[in-house]
Amino acid sequence: MSDAAHAHEAHGHHAQPTGIMRWLTTTNHKDIGTLYLFFSLIMLFAAGSMALMIRAELFQPGMQLTHPDFFNQLTTMHGLIMIFGVIMPAFSGFANWQVPLMLGAPDMAFPRMNNWAFWILPVAGILLMVSFLLPGGAVAGGWTMYPPLFIQGGISYDLTILAVHIMGLSSIMGSINIITTILNMRAPGLTLMKMPLFCWTWLITAYLLIATMPVLAGAVTMLLTDRNFGTHFFNAAGGGDPVMFQHIFWFFAHPEVYILILPAFGIVSQIIPTFARKPLFGYASMVYATASIAILSFIVWAHHMFTVGMPVAGQLFFMFSTMLIAVPTGVKVFNWVATMWRGSLTFETPMLFAIAFVCLFTIGGFSGLVLAIAPVDIQLHDTYYVVAHFHYVLVSGALFSIFAGIYYWLPKWTGHMYDETLGKWHFWLSVIGMNIVFFPMHFLGLAGMPRRIPDYALQFTEFNQIATVGAFIFGFSQLIFLAVVLKAIRGGARASARVWEGAEGLEWTVPSPAPYHTFEVAPVLK
Amino acid sequence: MKSIGQAGTGALALGASQAVLADYAYNLQTPASQVAADVFQLHNLIMLVCLGIFVVVFGAMFYSLIKHRKSVGHKAAHFHENTTVEIIWTVIPFVILVGMAYPAAKVVIDMKDTSDPDMTVKITGYQWKWGYDYLNDGISFTSSLSTPRAQIEGKAAKGEHYLLEVDEPMVVPVGKRVRLLITANDVIHSWWVPALGAKQDAIPGFIRDSWFKADKIGTYRGQCVELCGKDHGFMPIVVEVVSEDDYRAWVAQKQGAAQAAAADGARAFEVAELVERGEKVYLANCAACHQADGRGLPGAFPAISGSPVATGPLAGHIEVVLNGRPGTAMAAFGGQLSDADIAAVVTYQRNAWNNKMGDLAQPAEIAAARGGAAEAAAPAAQ
Numbered sequence: 001m002s003d004a005a006h007a008h009e010a011h012g013h014h015a016q017p018t019g020i021m022r023w024l025t026t027t028n029h030k031d032i033g034t035l036y037l038f039f040s041l042i043m044l045f046a047a048g049s050m051a052l053m054i055r056a057e058l059f060q061p062g063m064q065l066t067h068p069d070f071f072n073q074l075t076t077m078h079g080l081i082m083i084f085g086v087i088m089p090a091f092s093g094f095a096n097w098q099v100p101l102m103l104g105a106p107d108m109a110f111p112r113m114n115n116w117a118f119w120i121l122p123v124a125g126i127l128l129m130v131s132f133l134l135p136g137g138a139v140a141g142g143w144t145m146y147p148p149l150f151i152q153g154g155i156s157y158d159l160t161i162l163a164v165h166i167m168g169l170s171s172i173m174g175s176i177n178i179i180t181t182i183l184n185m186r187a188p189g190l191t192l193m194k195m196p197l198f199c200w201t202w203l204i205t206a207y208l209l210i211a212t213m214p215v216l217a218g219a220v221t222m223l224l225t226d227r228n229f230g231t232h233f234f235n236a237a238g239g240g241d242p243v244m245f246q247h248i249f250w251f252f253a254h255p256e257v258y259i260l261i262l263p264a265f266g267i268v269s270q271i272i273p274t275f276a277r278k279p280l281f282g283y284a285s286m287v288y289a290t291a292s293i294a295i296l297s298f299i300v301w302a303h304h305m306f307t308v309g310m311p312v313a314g315q316l317f318f319m320f321s322t323m324l325i326a327v328p329t330g331v332k333v334f335n336w337v338a339t340m341w342r343g344s345l346t347f348e349t350p351m352l353f354a355i356a357f358v359c360l361f362t363i364g365g366f367s368g369l370v371l372a373i374a375p376v377d378i379q380l381h382d383t384y385y386v387v388a389h390f391h392y393v394l395v396s397g398a399l400f401s402i403f404a405g406i407y408y409w410l411p412k413w414t415g416h417m418y419d420e421t422l423g424k425w426h427f428w429l430s431v432i433g434m435n436i437v438f439f440p441m442h443f444l445g446l447a448g449m450p451r452r453i454p455d456y457a458l459q460f461t462e463f464n465q466i467a468t469v470g471a472f473i474f475g476f477s478q479l480i481f482l483a484v485v486l487k488a489i490r491g492g493a494r495a496s497a498r499v500w501e502g503a504e505g506l507e508w509t510v511p512s513p514a515p516y517h518t519f520e521v522a523p524v525l526k
Numbered sequence: 527m528k529s530i531g532q533a534g535t536g537a538l539a540l541g542a543s544q545a546v547l548a549d550y551a552y553n554l555q556t557p558a559s560q561v562a563a564d565v566f567q568l569h570n571l572i573m574l575v576c577l578g579i580f581v582v583v584f585g586a587m588f589y590s591l592i593k594h595r596k597s598v599g600h601k602a603a604h605f606h607e608n609t610t611v612e613i614i615w616t617v618i619p620f621v622i623l624v625g626m627a628y629p630a631a632k633v634v635i636d637m638k639d640t641s642d643p644d645m646t647v648k649i650t651g652y653q654w655k656w657g658y659d660y661l662n663d664g665i666s667f668t669s670s671l672s673t674p675r676a677q678i679e680g681k682a683a684k685g686e687h688y689l690l691e692v693d694e695p696m697v698v699p700v701g702k703r704v705r706l707l708i709t710a711n712d713v714i715h716s717w718w719v720p721a722l723g724a725k726q727d728a729i730p731g732f733i734r735d736s737w738f739k740a741d742k743i744g745t746y747r748g749q750c751v752e753l754c755g756k757d758h759g760f761m762p763i764v765v766e767v768v769s770e771d772d773y774r775a776w777v778a779q780k781q782g783a784a785q786a787a788a789a790d791g792a793r794a795f796e797v798a799e800l801v802e803r804g805e806k807v808y809l810a811n812c813a814a815c816h817q818a819d820g821r822g823l824p825g826a827f828p829a830i831s832g833s834p835v836a837t838g839p840l841a842g843h844i845e846v847v848l849n850g851r852p853g854t855a856m857a858a859f860g861g862q863l864s865d866a867d868i869a870a871v872v873t874y875q876r877n878a879w880n881n882k883m884g885d886l887a888q889p890a891e892i893a894a895a896r897g898g899a900a901e902a903a904a905p906a907a908q
Contacts, residue, residue, distance in 0.1 A: 061684060061688060061689075062677070062678055062679065062680045062684065063678055063679060063680075064680065067823075068756045068757060068758075068759065068760075069756045069823070069826060072753070072755075072756065072758070135824075135825035136825045136826050137825065137826070140755075140756075141753065141755075142753045146713075146714060146752075146753070147713075148712065148713045148714070148730060149713040149714065149753065149754060149755055152713070152755070152854055152855050154825070154826075235731075236729075236730055236731020236732060237730075237731060241731075241732075242714060242729055242730065242731070242732075243729060243732070276594075276602065277596070277602040278602040278603065278604065278606070279604070279606040280606065281605070281606050281607065282606070282607050282608075282612055283606065283607070284607070285607075285612050307716060307725050307726060307727045307752075308727045308729065308734070309726060309727065309729075309732075309734030309735070309736075311638075312634060312635055312638045315634050315638070316631055316634060319627070319630060319631070319634065320627055323623045323626065323627060324623070326619060326623060327616060327619050327620055327623070330615065330616075330619045331612070331615065331616055333583065334583070334615045337583060337586055337587045337590070338611075339606075340587060340590045340591070340594065341586070341590045341594065342590070342594055342600075342602070342603040342605075343590070343594050343600075343602045343603070344594065344595075344596040344600050344601055344602040345590070345591060345594050345595045345596060345600070346595070346596045346597070347595075355587075355591070358587070359584060359587070362580070362583070362584075363580075366576040366579075366580065369572065369576060369626075370569065370572050370573065370576070373568060373569075373572060373626065373630045374630065374634050375561075375564065375565045375568055375630060375633040375634055375637055376565055376568055376569045376572065376630075378565075378637065378723075378725050379554060379562075379565050379569075379720065379723065379725065381716075381725065381751070382716060382718075382751035382752055382753075383751065443551060443552050446552070446553055446554050446555075447551055447554075447555065448555055448718075448720040448748065448749075450718075450749050450750070450751040450758075450759070451751075452753045452758060452759075453749070453758060453759030454759050455678060455689060455759050455760070456689065456759070457687070457688055457689045457690045457747075458684060458686070458688050459551070463551075
């Protein structure tokens with residue numbers, strides 16, 4: 001980063017604070033991207049430790065390490081933090097670093113709002129983490145926050161509502177910034193349909209965020225007033241309806257699922273062409289498929305609620321609409337495979353993670369298709385099958401794409417090549433560990449093990465033990481990732497401007513590390 | 527479901543392999559009802575289709591990963607679109623999905639048809655047990671986990687049905703259409719018995735219905751599957767499917783027990799008698815939160831030993847047990863326990879641990895505290 005600071009002075013801007021004040025007051029998109037990514041990394045280890053505590057308790061039947069209530073706190077906070085504190089901030093970090101670089105823009109459209117969007121996040125993170133220390137402990141009602149259970153909890157439930165509000169506000173500010181930047185600040189000649197796919201996926205994601213975050217804010221505000229001010233939105237005894245919360249929540253949370261995966265599609269769509277040394281196959285159909293997925297995401301929410309007791313027509317509608325999502329998702333997978341087809345492939349760590357993403361995300365897609373079939377979903381709803389499904393999508397999907405993206409752009413950000421040997425160790429241990437954790441969970445769900453239970457019947461023992469072993473392999477492999485990142489920041493082989501032989505796009509035309517200010521004069525497209 | 531068997535290409539293999547797969551730990555539980563069997567078939571069909579697609583797509587990908595490597599000297603081609611191919615791989619998945627949607631829709635319609643039941647049972651979810659009301663035979667009871675705490679805490683060897691055993695199973699006759707009316711008393715629960723193919727959320731304030739018809743005599747086990755608080759993992763479901771004769775005998779026995787329990791409400795008890803009975807009621811209903819030693823869990827569940835309620839005026843104590851504390855996990859037990867049981871548990875709480883009050887509550891006082899609606903509100907004791 002010191003190189004970046006020198007580059008900055010060379011440009012002769014106003015003197016800038018140093019130390020902690022530099023990071024608190026920064027409006028530079030690269031600084032803010034770095035902050036998002038470090039915040040996400042810290043939260044990854046916090047929420048990952050909770051996952052390991054969960055898996056340790058589940059290593060054998062009986063209660064050994066935790067109390068059932070504390071176990072529920074762990075599962076709830078693991079979910080909330082992984083979604084709002086790890087995956088979403090990481091994608092925001094990528095957007096901050098890469099969107100201006102890819103578009104040839106000097107910075108984000110609203111730099112000061114960008115600073116705010118980041119700096120309120122740690123406040124939300126602290127509210128969530130501190131709640132473990134409060135009377136009654138952290139939130140234990142599940143990340144889905146279903147009333148009336150959520151109404152029963154103590155003070156930490158109110159803090160969590162506040163934290164969700166803050167995180168939603170941060171996402172909305174970030175999204176406004178990204179949309180405005182993409183629509184207004186592209187280099188001359190860079191039309192929307194020439195834009196890198198990562199920008200397209202984030203543009204669509206930002207619209208999803210703006211459309212759904214206020215819905216979540218409304219839902220949790222109603223919880224807040226039900227809890228504290230005597231309203232009965234979700235209390236049947238007062239004329240309310242607990243199921244109404246689920247409708248509102250999933251109207252937010254299904255698009256949220258795509259918020260967590262569309263930027264991943266974007267990252268992978270940048271990486272595969274680079275290492276196949278061949279342009280992305282079906283660029284236009286990729287854009288249309290992304291948009292179709294986003295639009296469909298608004299009409300499928302009740303597939304999370306097949307067991308609440310819907311009319312036949314409702315079940316059929318939500319089953320058919322959900323199955324339809326397989327079509328554009330399939331198009332994406334076919335396009336990635338076609339991009340690799342007859343390329344000139346090399347397998348550096350970013351490419352390995354991208355290939356694992358395509359394979360394993362598709363397994364999550366298939367289990368999603370199984371769950372879309374309403375009668376099968378009714379059998380498998382709220383079992384470990386669902387846990388397996390969404391971890392295939394969010395770990396080998398979202399998280400692996402983040403790893404891929406970090407390895408891919410780290411040389412551009414730091415100016416140093418990462419350690420390829422360590423990177424490969426990280427990849428293989430992660431991909432093997434991840435499958436050992438989550439694949440057996442399909443069998444647990446099929447055999448009838450409910451999710452969110454701290455103790456289980458004896459027939460579930462073997463698969464739980466396998467999963468726990470895998471979890472510790474997977475969890476501790478992430479220390480290698482930490483080492484690779486820190487090592488690349490401190491030094492290493494110097495990276496060229498283009499970094500990768502097959503890399504295309506404006507971000508590879510600036511030196512590595514990218515200077516503190518780039519594209520102060522708009523680039524001319526060839 | 528014959529049509530599904532004929533629809534898919536893999537269906538022939540399916541029919542033969544189902545019996546083998548069914549007892550295997552890698553698939554859904556052995557179905558014991560037509561709906562569960564339909565779901566089982568549907569799942570196998572979809573898995574085969576997914577497996578086929580997976581092999582084709584990733585076969586192509588791995589072929590490419592091996593043959594089109596730079597290290598073997600492969601030069602990159604430069605094609606990047608092909609409208610025909612793109613249309614084909616949009617249309618083919620769509621057609622496959624339609625093929626899946628048709629049999630699935632038939633099962634949906636079948637599952638939702640709760641008409642013409644032979645009998646109806648109302649099921650109520652409580653934190654953390656299940657209540658069963660047989661609307662045709664006038665039987666009511668609650669069903670809680672019977673696994674001893676010692677097994678859970680690792681102080682005793684775990685039994686064969688660890689965590690999947692209850693004190694009072696639901697009993698139904700074989701081959702009868704049983705309609706379930708499912709609701710909850712406090713938070714959302716979900717009633718699920720995998721082998722019977724019936725799962726329905728239990729939602730407070732609303733009654734939803736489901737149904738099953740068990741094909742075989744046997745014991746079928748399930749669990750609550752909607753997170754409902756601390757002891758969500760400890761409220762199993764056991765359904766005993768018995769012959770029609772055995773069912774009639776069970777009904778007669780339960781009805782006799784209910785009459786005996788009703789008689790309890792009318793007589794007066796001694797302190798010692800109530801304390802002894804109250805300890806059992808306490809362990810079954812209160813100890814999950816307030817703990818067997820009455821000390822509660824600081825910050826989450828208050829202590830009863832030395833609490834102002836249990837050492838204060840009797841009327842206030844009865845009021846809390848009957849009506850609960852709205853907005854907290856403290857349930858209203860007035861609708862769950864008989865007058866005699868509430869009198870017993872209140873007396874126990876006032877005389878156990880450090881609470882040496884020496885007084886007692888009689889069933890008649892509980893009936894009076896209910897405000898005249900005693901007969902209507904109090905279900906029969908277990």
